[in-house]
Every structure is written in C-alpha cells, then in structure tokens.
Amino acid sequence: MSTKRTVDVAIGTSGLDEQGRPRRAPLTVNEGGTVTTLEPPPALEDALELEGEHMLINIGPQHPATHGVLRLVLELDGETVVRCIPHIGYLHCGFEKIGEYRQYNQVIPWTDREDYLNSIGNNVAFALGAERLFGIEITPRCTVLRVIAMELSRIISHLVWLGTTCIDIGAFTPFLWAFEQRERVYELLERWVGARLTTSATRVGGMAADIPAGWMDQLQHFIKTFPKTVDEIDRVLTTNGIWVGRTVGLGVMSADEAVNYGLSGPMLRASGVAFDVRRDFPYLDYETYDFEVPVGTHGDVYDRYLVRMEELRQSTRILAQAAARLPEGPVNSDDHRVVLPPKSKAMSDMESMIHHFKQVMEGPRPPLGESYVAVESPKGEKGYYMVSDGTAKPVRWRIRPPSFLNLSAIGKMVEGHMLSDVIAINASIDIVMGEIDR
Amino acid sequence: MAARRTALRARFQGGVTRVEVIWGETTVYVDRTRLFDIVQWLHDDPSQRYDYLSDVTAVEYRDPEQPIEVVWHLRSLPYRRFLRVKVELPRDGKTPLEVPSVWSVYKGADWLERECYDMFGIRFVGHPDLRRILMWEQYHEGFPLRKDFPLRGRFSRAEQLRQALAANPEARYSMEELTVAQAFEDLPEAMRARLKSGERTGE
Numbered sequence: 001m002s003t004k005r006t007v008d009v010a011i012g013t014s015g016l017d018e019q020g021r022p023r024r025a026p027l028t029v030n031e032g033g034t035v036t037t038l039e040p041p042p043a044l045e046d047a048l049e050l051e052g053e054h055m056l057i058n059i060g061p062q063h064p065a066t067h068g069v070l071r072l073v074l075e076l077d078g079e080t081v082v083r084c085i086p087h088i089g090y091l092h093c094g095f096e097k098i099g100e101y102r103q104y105n106q107v108i109p110w111t112d113r114e115d116y117l118n119s120i121g122n123n124v125a126f127a128l129g130a131e132r133l134f135g136i137e138i139t140p141r142c143t144v145l146r147v148i149a150m151e152l153s154r155i156i157s158h159l160v161w162l163g164t165t166c167i168d169i170g171a172f173t174p175f176l177w178a179f180e181q182r183e184r185v186y187e188l189l190e191r192w193v194g195a196r197l198t199t200s201a202t203r204v205g206g207m208a209a210d211i212p213a214g215w216m217d218q219l220q221h222f223i224k225t226f227p228k229t230v231d232e233i234d235r236v237l238t239t240n241g242i243w244v245g246r247t248v249g250l251g252v253m254s255a256d257e258a259v260n261y262g263l264s265g266p267m268l269r270a271s272g273v274a275f276d277v278r279r280d281f282p283y284l285d286y287e288t289y290d291f292e293v294p295v296g297t298h299g300d301v302y303d304r305y306l307v308r309m310e311e312l313r314q315s316t317r318i319l320a321q322a323a324a325r326l327p328e329g330p331v332n333s334d335d336h337r338v339v340l341p342p343k344s345k346a347m348s349d350m351e352s353m354i355h356h357f358k359q360v361m362e363g364p365r366p367p368l369g370e371s372y373v374a375v376e377s378p379k380g381e382k383g384y385y386m387v388s389d390g391t392a393k394p395v396r397w398r399i400r401p402p403s404f405l406n407l408s409a410i411g412k413m414v415e416g417h418m419l420s421d422v423i424a425i426n427a428s429i430d431i432v433m434g435e436i437d438r
Numbered sequence: 439m440a441a442r443r444t445a446l447r448a449r450f451q452g453g454v455t456r457v458e459v460i461w462g463e464t465t466v467y468v469d470r471t472r473l474f475d476i477v478q479w480l481h482d483d484p485s486q487r488y489d490y491l492s493d494v495t496a497v498e499y500r501d502p503e504q505p506i507e508v509v510w511h512l513r514s515l516p517y518r519r520f521l522r523v524k525v526e527l528p529r530d531g532k533t534p535l536e537v538p539s540v541w542s543v544y545k546g547a548d549w550l551e552r553e554c555y556d557m558f559g560i561r562f563v564g565h566p567d568l569r570r571i572l573m574w575e576q577y578h579e580g581f582p583l584r585k586d587f588p589l590r591g592r593f594s595r596a597e598q599l600r601q602a603l604a605a606n607p608e609a610r611y612s613m614e615e616l617t618v619a620q621a622f623e624d625l626p627e628a629m630r631a632r633l634k635s636g637e638r639t640g641e
Contacts, residue, residue, distance in 0.1 A: 089572035096557075097582055101589055132461050259515065262491050262546025273515065275490075280518050369460045372511055372522065374492070383511070387497050395500060400493045400511070408549040437572060 005298050007244045054082060057419070061090050065168050065423045068433030072410070072422065079419050084411045088404075091437035099397035103363035104130045104204050107397060112198040114399060115435035117160050118377050120189065120199040121153035127202035128283055129373035129384035133366045134204060134338050141329045142206050147284050147322045148219070149201060150375070151315040155226070156185050157378035157430075158308045158315075162233065165305070165427040169246050174233045181229050184222055191215060204364065205339035206332030216323060223320050230312050237305070247302040251413035251425035254299060261412070262405040265380025266307045267429065271299035277376040289318050301428040308430075311378075338364045363392030372400075379403050379430055399438055403431045445485065450476055455526075465522040473525055474538040474564075480512060480521070481543050488512040488521060491540070494550035496558040498585050505529060508537050508560060527560070539564035557583040576605065576626055 060071040069090035075083040095114055099107045111126045112119035124146045131138060138146075159182040163175035186196040192211050193201040201208050237243045253263065258271035268275055276293040278286040294310035296303030332339045340359055341352035366388045374383040380402030387396040406429045414422045446466065447454050453472030458465045468476050480488040492511035505526040512521045525537050539562035541547045551562040552571040559581035562568055569575060573582070579592045591598060 089570075089574065092572040094582060097587075097589060135461070257545075259489050260545045262544065262550075275515050280515070281520065370463075370465075370497075371461050372463060372493075372520075381492065383493060385493065385495065385509070385511070389499060389501070391500075396495075396497045398493070398495045404549060404553075405546055408546065 005248060005300075007239070007248055007302070059422070061087075066426065067164065067431050070407070070426075070431065070433060070436075072426070074414075074419065074422065076419060081414050081417055081419065081422060084414045084422070086407065086410055088407070088433070089437050091433045093438070095438045096397055096399065099394060101393065103392050104134075104366070104394065105363070107394070108202060109198065109200045112200055113434060114401070114438055115157075115377065115379065115382070115403070115432045116197060117157040117432055118153045118379070118382075119197060120149045120193075120201050121157075121375065121377050122382070123199060123202040124150055124284075125373065125375040125377070125382055126384050127204055128375065129371055129386050130204040130366070132371040132373055133369060133386050133388055134364065135367065136205055136333055136335050136338055138206065138333055139330050140327050141210075142331050142333075143284050144322050144326045145207055145211065145331065146202070147286070147289070148319060148326075150284070151319045151322070152185050152188065154315045154378045155312060156182050158312050159185075161308060161378070161427075161430045162305075165424075166237070168423050168427040169243065171237065171240075171243065174236055177229055177233055181226055184226075188215070188218060188222065191218070203332070203339065205335060210331045216326070219319070219323055223316055223323065227313060227316055230309065230316075234309060238309075244302065246421075246424055247305060247428075248300060249298075250301040250417060250421050251428060252298060252300045253409065253413060257409075257412070258299065261409040263380070263409060264402050264405065265376070265378065265430075266304050266311065267380065267406045269294060270296035270303035270307045272296060277374050277381050281374060283373070283375060289321050291318050301424050304428045304430075365390060365392050374400065377402060379432070379435070380406060399435070401435045401438065403429070404436045407431050407436060446476070446480075449479065463520065463522055465524055467524050467526060470525050470527070470533075470537055473523070474540065474543075477510065477512075477523065477540050478543055480523075486514065487516050488514045488519070490515050491544035491546050491550070492520075494540075494547055494554055496554050496560055496583075498558065498583070500585060502529065502585070506535065506558070506560070508554070510540070534561070535559055536561045536563055538562070539568075541565050557581055559584065575629055578626070 055076045057074045057076055058071065059074065060066040061069040066072065071087040071090070073085040073087065074081050075085075095110050098110060102110070108123055108126055111122035115122055127146075159178040163178035163182075166172070166174045166178075189199055189201075190196050192215060193199045193208055253261070253267070253271045255272045258268050259273055259275075263271070264275070264277075272295050274293050274295045277283075278291075279293055291314045292310070294307045294314070296307050336352065336355040336359075338359075340346075341349075341355050345352040346356040347353070368388060368390045370385070370387040372383055372385040374381050376382075381400065382402055383398075383400030385396070385398035385400065386394050389395045410426065410429065413425050417425065447457075450468070450472055453469045453476055455467045455469060457467070466476075477488075480486045490513040492513050493509070494511075495509050497507045497509060505528040508525045508527065510523040512523060513519070514521075527533055527535055527537070535558075537560060539547065539551055541551065541562070541564065547562075548565075548567070549571060551565050552568060554560055555562060555565075555568050556570040556572050570577060580587055582591075593601070
C-alpha cells in the first residue's frame with residue numbers, strides 16, 4: 001500500500017502539481033515570470049553543528065479541533081511531529097460502574113450519553129445485548145423499526161463528522177448543509193420518541209413507542225431528498241484541490257496495521273479491510289438487506305472521507321428497503337416477565353398485575369450467563385458485554401468503544417506529519433470523547 | 439466449532455481448563471501461565487487466524503469467593519468467527535492479579551490493557567507502558583470497578599474537592615512532557631522512579 005496517489009481535481013481549483021502534491025504558494029518569481037521553489041538551505045545546521053531542540057506542544061484539552069476534551073502532547077522537530085502522547089479521561093464518569101447499580105431498562109438512558117451522536121443506535125445495541133441475555137425474541141415490526149433507528153443515527157453521526165471535519169480543514173459551507181439535514185433527522189426522532197439527543201428509544205424486548213401516524217411519509221420524504229445534499233457536498237469536496245491537498249496521504253494505516261491496532265468501522269474499511277459487523281456478524285436481519293460495504297484503497301484521510309460519504313448513501317438505501325418492508329403488528333414482545341403488560345390489563349387481569357408488580361418492584365431478572373453483542377455503530381464495532389448473576393442488575397456492563405481503539409492508533413498515524421495535519425488526522429478518526437472516557 | 443475445541447485441547451492439554459457455550463458464544467477458560475502461547479497460536483495458526491482483538495476486560499462477581507475473570511474477545515476476520523478467552527484469578531490470597539500481556543501480538547491491546555489495569559488493578563506482565571489511562575496517574579483511591587470500591591468513591595465530595603485544591607496542579611503533567619521541576623516531589627513514587635531512570639513512555 002503506497003502513500004502516493006493521484007486524484008483528479010476539477011478545473012478551476014488550485015489543484016495539485018505533477019507529483020500529486022498540493023500546490024503551495026510560490027516563494028520566488030524569476031525574471032521571466034517563471035516560478036521556482038527554493039530548496040531549503042541544508043548546510044547551515046550542519047556547518048554550525050546545531051542540533052535542533054525538540055519542542056513540546058500541548059493541544060487540548062480545551063482546543064476546539066480536538067472534538068471534545070482530548071489532550072495531545074506533541075513532540076515537534078520544527079513543524080514535524082516526532083511523537084504524540086494522547087491523554088484521555090477528562091470526561092470519565094464511570095458509566096460501567098453505575099450500570100452495576102441499575103436494572104437493565106434503567107441502563108438504557110446511560111447508553112444515550114456515551115456516544116451521544118449515535119444515541120438511538122446505542123439504545124438498540126444495548127437492548128439487543130440484554131435480549132440475548134434474557135433469551136427473548138423481538139417482533140418483526142420491532143426489528144425493522146430498529147434498523148430504521150440505527151441507520152438514521154448513522155446518518156446523524158456521519159453528518160456531524162462531515163460538518164466538523166470540514167470546519168477543521170477550512171470549508172464552512174458543507175458544514176451548514178450537513179447540519180441542515182441533521183436537523184431533519186432530529187425532527188424525525190423527536191416526533192417518534194419525543195427527544196432529539198437523549199432518545200432512550202428502546203426497552204428490553206421492544207421499543208418505548210411505536211411510530212406515530214404520518215411518520216413514514218416524513219421518512220419517505222427524507223429518503224427522497226437527502227441524497228441530493230450528499231451529492232452536493234460530494235461535488236463541492238471530492239474534487240476540490242484544497243480538500244484533496246489537505247487529506248490525501250495523511251495518517252495512512254495499512255490493512256495489516258489497521259487490523260492489528262483493532263481499528264473498526266470506516267477507519268478499518270478505508271484501509272481496505274471489508275469488515276462490517278452488519279454483514280459479517282449480522283443482527284436485526286441485516287443479511288436480508290441489499291447494501292454495499294465501501295472500502296478504501298490507501299487508508300488515508302481522503303479514503304475515510306470517501307468511505308463515510310458512500311456509507312451515507314448506503315444507509316439511505318437501507319432506510320428505503322426497511323420503510324418498504326415495515327410489517328404491521330405489535331412492537332413489543334408479549335413475554336411479560338420482561339416487557340410490561342398494557343396498563344389496562346394490569347388493572348383487570350390478575351396475572352398481568354403480578355407481572356406488572358414484579359417488574360416495577362424488582363425488575364426483570366435474566367438467567368445466569370453473559371452475552372457480547374456487537375453492532376456496527378457509525379464509529380465502528382460497538383460491543384456491549386453483559387454478565388448476569390441472576391439478579392435484576394448486571395454484575396458487569398462493559399462498553400466496547402470503537403472510538404477508543406481508533407484513537408489509540410493516533411500516535412502511529414500522526415508520526416512524521418506536520419502539526420497542521422494532526423488536526424485533519426484527528427478529525428478523520430471521528431472521535432466522541434463521551435464514548436472514549438465513559 | 440467442535441473441531442476448533444478439539445484442536446485447542448489437543449495442543450494445550452493442561453492449558454485449557456474448560457469450554458462453555460452460552461447463547462451461542464464459545465468461552466474457553468485457559469490457564470494463566472499458558473494464556474500467551476494460546477493467544478499467539480490462535481493468532482498465527484492458519485486454521486484459526488484470530489487476527490482481531492475486540493476487547494480486553496475483567497469481571498468481578500458480587501460473591502467474593504468467586505474468582506476475578508479476565509476476558510479477551512477475539513475475532514477471526516477471514517473466517518468470521520468469534521471466541522471468548524477467559525483466565526480465572528482465584529482470590530485465595532496467593533494468586534497475584536497478574537496475567538500476561540498480549541500487546542506483542544495485538545497492538546490494539548495497548549489501551550485496552552491499560553484501562554483494565556486502571557479499573558481493576560490487574561497487572562499485564564509484558565505491557566510496555568502500563569499506566570493509568572482514564573484516571574490520572576496521581577489517583578490513589580484504588581481501582582474504581584472493583585466491588586469493594588463504593589459507587590461514589592472513598593471520600594465525600596467535600597474531601598475530594600479539598601484534595602483536588604490541595605494538589606499541585608503541575609504534578610498532573612509528567613516531567614517528560616513539560617518541565618515542572620518543582621512538582622517532582624508531588625509525583626507518585628512509581629512515576630518518579632520511572633523518570634529518574636530516564637524511561638520514556640507513550641507511543
């Protein structure tokens with residue numbers, strides 16, 4: 001896998017030179033008007049036997065380009081990064097510890113708050129893990145609704161990534177377009193579950209609510225109009241000389257390295273490894289949907305951008321298929337040891353009242369056992385590992401955070417690059433500190 | 439799946455103590471001393487190729503008699519397989535909370551093992567840089583995910599605030615990163631020893 005690549009850029013943009021490097025501002029102009037760039041004088045340091053002192057620079061934890069509270073200590077030789085020491089933990093709030101003191105349904109609000117760009121996807125992932133632990137099946141309608149929820153949250157997350165990365169790299173317009181579309185997804189979510197960011201949309205064995213009347217029409221309208229924005233952003237960025245110049249060849253991870261470092265999601269796929277949990281370890285009947293898994297060729301920042309753009313389109317495809325096949329029927333499982341019976345029955349039927357009482361007072365109890373359920377979150381493989389000792393609260397609730405693993409390779413990725421490229425590489429990882437620090 | 443189990447058993451007779459299947463997920467309990475060889479074999483052997491380390495974590499049960507378990511979740515991307523490997527650390531007072539590090543096989547284990555050490559106090563022998571990761575290095579209340587650690591910490595909010603204000607803020611930065619000579623005495627013992635020996639940490 002070579003770092004050299006050529007990207008066709010559109011006429012009229014500043015473009016690349018013959019070697020595929022971005023054009024820099026000319027340093028000198030000769031008499032005839034031709035432009036030459038001067039070689040840096042190499043002799044000076046050697047002649048004086050000067051040894052350049054390395055400089056330490058601290059980016060963060062309050063820097064806007066670190067996407068949260070990440071602190072990077074960079075050792076610089078001139079403007080080149082020699083070493084990068086990341087410091088995390090500023091947002092640590094002990095989610096896993098708190099989960100050990102909560103019943104399963106009470107943990108769901110905490111899953112909103114770790115990867116807060118993908119909150120509804122986390123709700124679904126947690127519910128899937130708990131359902132395997134309880135050994136219950138969900139209804140066909142719930143399965144399709146959850147697919148819609150997961151793909152909507154993937155679109156939100158990728159749009160936020162796109163917008164913020166554009167700002168980091170210096171493009172403002174796509175940010176506005178992306179956030180306008182994100183707002184439309186939030187409107188959909190708000191109408192469905194009543195919340196925008198902290199959705200808490202699932203329950204063990206079902207969903208908090210069925211979709212309201214007319215919701216599918218709004219979704220269909222979104223599916224129809226959203227790809228236009230993706231195409232517009234594509235047209236503005238993909239062949240833009242500045243965008244290409246600031247992303248190509250940066251932070252390259254080869255396929256073997258990416259697998260060995262435990263990267264997942266678009267980070268891994270950009271390196272050419274077609275690993276997608278939705279396809280390789282299917283859940284929610286993802287194997288029955290028709291979608292492509294985009295992979296990159298070079299594993300650089302530009303490939304990660306391309307992969308995420310394509311995933312936006314594929315998510316729309318999945319949404320359209322899910323909307324077409326949404327069956328009628330109940331949303332919640334009828335296993336009333338886990339799912340609350342309807343309130344009307346709880347007041348009139350003895351058995352339902354007992355279930356209601358037991359669930360509210362004690363909480364549903366899973367059998368002894370453990371489960372690890374991974375889903376494809378927008379950032380990568382998101383896993384929930386739950387261990388039960390037969391009581392109503394988990395003994396251990398472990399979040400496998402994809403951003404955490406992706407970020408752990410940043411030291412390797414930024415080495416040898418310029419200080420300003422650190423921002424672009426860090427942006428390409430798509431980190432959410434809430435998930436990394438938990 | 440049965441063939442895999444047989445192959446593993448045949449190769450490491452005493453190393454594999456038992457195999458369980460829960461909800462379709464295979465768990466292999468292995469001996470602490472053989473763990474590294476087994477993981478290395480799972481990674482390298484062409485019939486296994488568990489090339490992806492999903493997760494490293496630990497489980498402590500509410501029953502203090504039950505051993506602490508260290509858990510590795512492995513994936514084989516070429517064969518689309520999933521395997522859970524566990525090591526039990528009995529709490530008989532004799533067994534140290536130590537397991538071998540798999541960092542030399544999977545680079546991704548770096549931060550996962552550091553987090554496991556940070557939260558449970560399990561030492562990963564052979565890890566190049568086993569420091570706290572989510573908590574700061576001067577944190578001395580213990581290991582937050584252990585069952586004997588109270589949910590709200592060992593000290594009251596007022597005491598935690600007092601300690602935070604009394605601490606030298608410069609000691610949060612390690613010597614190698616920023617020159618804070620006057621904070622040197624406030625650094626934890628392990629950190630001072632490390633810095634004195636000129637060791638450099640980080641990537």
